[in-house]
Amino acid sequence: MSNYLEDLAQSVIVGQEDRVKQLTQQAIDSGADPVEIINQGLIPGMNVVGARFKVGQMFVPEVLMSARAMNGGMELVKPLLLDEELPTAGKVVLGTVKGDLHDIGKNLVGMMLESAGFTVVNLGVDAGPDKFLQAIKEHKPGIIGLSALLTTTMLSMKDTIEVLKEEGLRDKVKVIIGGAPISQDFADEIGADGFAPDAASATDLCKKLLA
Amino acid sequence: MRANYTVNESVQFRILSEGQISEIVGAAIEILETTGAVFYSTEALEMLKQAGAHINGNRARIPSALTKQALQSAPNSVGLYNSRTGKKAMALAGYNSYYGTGSDTPYFVDPLRGERLRARYQDVANAAKVIDALPHVDFCMSLGLVQDVPRLTSDRYQFKAMVTNTGKPMVITAHDIQGFADIVAMSEEVAGGTTELRARPFLVLYAEPISPLQHPKDSVDKLLFAAEHGIPVVYTPAPMAGATAPCTLAGTLASGISESLGGLVIHQLKQAGAPFIMGGVFTIMDMRTTIFSYAAPEFNLLQAAQTDVAHYLGLPIFCTAGCSDSNVLDQQAAAEAMFSILVTGQSGANLIHDVGYLEYGSTGSLEMLVMSNELIGMAKRFVRGIRVNKETLATEVVDQVGPGGHFLGEQHTLDYMRSEFWTPSLMNRKRYDEWKDAGAKTLGDRAHEQVLNILAEHTPVPLTKQQLDRFDEIIRNADQRHGYQ
Numbered sequence A: 001m002s003n004y005l006e007d008l009a010q011s012v013i014v015g016q017e018d019r020v021k022q023l024t025q026q027a028i029d030s031g032a033d034p035v036e037i038i039n040q041g042l043i044p045g046m047n048v049v050g051a052r053f054k055v056g057q058m059f060v061p062e063v064l065m066s067a068r069a070m071n072g073g074m075e076l077v078k079p080l081l082l083d084e085e086l087p088t089a090g091k092v093v094l095g096t097v098k099g100d101l102h103d104i105g106k107n108l109v110g111m112m113l114e115s116a117g118f119t120v121v122n123l124g125v126d127a128g129p130d131k132f133l134q135a136i137k138e139h140k141p142g143i144i145g146l147s148a149l150l151t152t153t154m155l156s157m158k159d160t161i162e163v164l165k166e167e168g169l170r171d172k173v174k175v176i177i178g179g180a181p182i183s184q185d186f187a188d189e190i191g192a193d194g195f196a197p198d199a200a201s202a203t204d205l206c207k208k209l210l211a
Numbered sequence B: 001m002r003a004n005y006t007v008n009e010s011v012q013f014r015i016l017s018e019g020q021i022s023e024i025v026g027a028a029i030e031i032l033e034t035t036g037a038v039f040y041s042t043e044a045l046e047m048l049k050q051a052g053a054h055i056n057g058n059r060a061r062i063p064s065a066l067t068k069q070a071l072q073s074a075p076n077s078v079g080l081y082n083s084r085t086g087k088k089a090m091a092l093a094g095y096n097s098y099y100g101t102g103s104d105t106p107y108f109v110d111p112l113r114g115e116r117l118r119a120r121y122q123d124v125a126n127a128a129k130v131i132d133a134l135p136h137v138d139f140c141m142s143l144g145l146v147q148d149v150p151r152l153t154s155d156r157y158q159f160k161a162m163v164t165n166t167g168k169p170m171v172i173t174a175h176d177i178q179g180f181a182d183i184v185a186m187s188e189e190v191a192g193g194t195t196e197l198r199a200r201p202f203l204v205l206y207a208e209p210i211s212p213l214q215h216p217k218d219s220v221d222k223l224l225f226a227a228e229h230g231i232p233v234v235y236t237p238a239p240m241a242g243a244t245a246p247c248t249l250a251g252t253l254a255s256g257i258s259e260s261l262g263g264l265v266i267h268q269l270k271q272a273g274a275p276f277i278m279g280g281v282f283t284i285m286d287m288r289t290t291i292f293s294y295a296a297p298e299f300n301l302l303q304a305a306q307t308d309v310a311h312y313l314g315l316p317i318f319c320t321a322g323c324s325d326s327n328v329l330d331q332q333a334a335a336e337a338m339f340s341i342l343v344t345g346q347s348g349a350n351l352i353h354d355v356g357y358l359e360y361g362s363t364g365s366l367e368m369l370v371m372s373n374e375l376i377g378m379a380k381r382f383v384r385g386i387r388v389n390k391e392t393l394a395t396e397v398v399d400q401v402g403p404g405g406h407f408l409g410e411q412h413t414l415d416y417m418r419s420e421f422w423t424p425s426l427m428n429r430k431r432y433d434e435w436k437d438a439g440a441k442t443l444g445d446r447a448h449e450q451v452l453n454i455l456a457e458h459t460p461v462p463l464t465k466q467q468l469d470r471f472d473e474i475i476r477n478a479d480q481r482h483g484y485q
C-alpha cells in the first residue's frame, strides 16, 4: 500500500489532477484509511510543492496546478471524514478595499492560501468596511485579509479595523494587510495583526497567526 | 530623439514583420468583436449601442468596422508645447522619441539622506526641477506620489509641485474626474485661457483599462472628458503575461491592444479626431516572486512590438523605459535602464515614460533619473546612426593628411567632433590615477552629485503670483469639498 502514497504525493507535485483522483479512488475502493490518504499522500505532496516554490524551483501556475490536483483528491475523500477530521488550515476572508480596483495580487494571495489548505472567501474589489463586517458575521473566518495598492485607499483598512472595534469583533478575528504601498510600519500604525509583502509569505503569516 | 536623417542610415529596428503585425492587429480586433469588453459606464455603453455595437449588460462586442472607423478618425500626430515659452516641444508622430519620468511611486529615495521614504511634495517638486534641467528628459510625470498633503486632493498638490518647477510638457494622473477638472483649470491659468490651452496643450491626461478587457468607470470618464476638452490622453493597459493576459507574448499583445482599441473606439465616438495616444506597460508577471516586471527581456520585446503595431496603425505610442526591478540604484538598475532606453529608441516609440523608477514602479529616484538622462544621451547618439556622404567619408581630408599624419589639427575634425561624438557628463573616461585622485567615485556617486548640483543651482522659470494664488484657491476649494480643514 505504501507506494500508492508515494505515487499520490508525486502526482500532486507534478499537478496531475486526473491521476490524483484515480489513485485516490483506487485507495478508497481498496479500503485505505481516508486520513492516511490525506496526511501521508496529498498533504506531503503539497508540502514539497510549497518548499520548491519557496526556493524558486517551481512557478506560481505549477503551484496552482498542484493545489488543484490535491483538491481533486480531497473532494473524493471528504465525504468519508467526520467534521473534526476535515483538514482545514483555517478560513480567510479576502478583499481589495473600497475604491481600489487592483485585484490580481489579492487573487494570488487567495489561490496560494487555498493551495496551503485554507478555505478562502473572496469578496472581490471595492470592499468597504461594511462588506467585511457582513462577511465576518456570515463566514466566521479566523482571518480577514485586506489588499490595497493605492495610498488613497489604504485608509479604508484603518476604517475597517475601527468598525470591527465598534462592533466588538476585533478580538474575534485577525486582520492582515498587503499591497504595494503597505508596510509593516503601516500595519503597526493602524493596529493590524500582520503584513506580508507577497503571496507566499502571506500564507506563512496566516499559518503563524492561526497556530 | 529624432529618428535618422534618412532611412538607409537608420539603426532602428522592427521586431515584427508586416505579416506578424497584421495578424496581431487582426486578433485584437477579433477579440473586441467576439469576446468584447466590459465598460462600467452607461454613457459609453449608450454610445457604443448607438454606433452598432452588440450590448449585453456591461459587455460590449464591437464590430470591426467600428474599430476601423475609430482608427481612421484618430489623428496620427500629437503636438505638445512648453508651458513657459509656448514653443512646440514634442511632435508625437512617426519615429520621434521623447523620454520622461513615470508617476506616482509610493516611495522615493530622499536625495539628502539616501533613504527610501514615503514620497512627499518636496520630492515631486525636486523631480520636476531636475527634469527641467536635464537635456534628454523631455517631459514630466510626477515620479513620486505626494503623501504629506490631504490624500483625496493630493493630485492637485502634485500637479502644483510639477508645474511650478518645470515648463516641459507633462503627463498627468488624477484620482478622479474632479481631480482632472481642477488640474485642467490650473493648466488654463498657466496657458492663459481655455482656447490657449487647446491650441498649445502642454499636458496629456492619463487613464487605464484593467486587464483583461475591462474599462472601469473612472477611466472611461477620464477618456470622455479628455475627448470633450480636446486634451490629448494616453490610455495605457498594463497586461501581465501569464496573469492578466495570455502567457504568450503574441497573446498579450493581442489582448492588450484590444484594450487600447476599445478605449480608442469610445474616445473617438465621443469626439472624432480628438488626440489619442495608444500604448502602455505590457510585461510579464515574474512566476516566482509575482512582481510586475519593469525590465524583463520580454517586457522589452513587448515595448518594441507595441511600437511596431502603433506605427502600422498610425497612432502615437506611449512606451516605458529607464526603469528597473532593482530595489536600489546599482549595477542591475543601470543595465536594465540602458536596455529599455535603447530598445524604445531603436523602435522609434514616441512618448516613453517611467524613467527614474526603481523597485518595479514602487520607488522613485532622482539618481536613477539623472543616470538615465546620460544613458538616453548615449542611446540617442546610437540611434542617430552613421551618416555616410562625401563630406563624412572625408577622402579629401585623408588625402591631405596622408599616411602617418594625424587628424587632430584638421578643420574637418573641428567641424565634426561635437556632432559626431557624444560627450559624457557622468560616464567615466578618466584614466585610473586621475579617477582615483578625484575620489574614486562610482557612477552612482556621480549621479548623486549631479542631483545635488541641479537642486542647488537650477532655477526653473517661475509662475506669476497671480497664477499661484489661483492654484491655491482651486486647491482650497477642492479641500473644502472633501471636508479638509
Ligand code: B12
Pocket: A099, A100, A101, A102, A103, A104, A105, A106, A108, A109, A144, A145, A146, A147, A148, A149, A150, A151, A152, A176, A177, A178, A179, A180, A181, A195, A196, A197, A198, A199, A200, A202, B103, B104, B105, B106, B145, B173, B174, B175, B206, B207, B208, B209, B210, B211, B212, B236, B237, B238, B244, B285, B289, B290, B291, B292, B359, B360, B361, B362
Ligand atoms: C498592474 C497595475 C495596475 C492595473 C491593475 C489591474 C488589476 N487587475 O489589478 C491597472 C492598470 C488597472 C492599475 C490602475 C491604477 N494604478 Co496601478 N499598478 C499596477 C502595477 C504596475 C502592478 C500591480 C500588480 O498587479 N502587481 C502584481 C501583483 C501580483 O502583485 P501585488 O499587487 O503587489 O500583490 C502581491 C503583494 O502585494 C501581496 N498582497 C497583495 N494584496 C495583499 C493582501 C494581503 C492581505 C496580503 C497579506 C498580501 C497582499 O501579495 C500579492 C501576490 O504576491 C503597480 C506597480 C507596483 N509597483 O506594484 C501599479 C501601482 C500600484 N498603480 C498605481 C496607480 C497610481 C494606479 C492608478 C491610480 C493610476 C491612475 N492614476 O489611473 C490606477 C488606480 C485604479 C484604481 N482605482 O484602483 C501606483 C500606486 C501608487 C499609490 N500607492 O497610490 C503603482 C505603484 C504604480 C505607480 N508607481 O504609478 N494599476
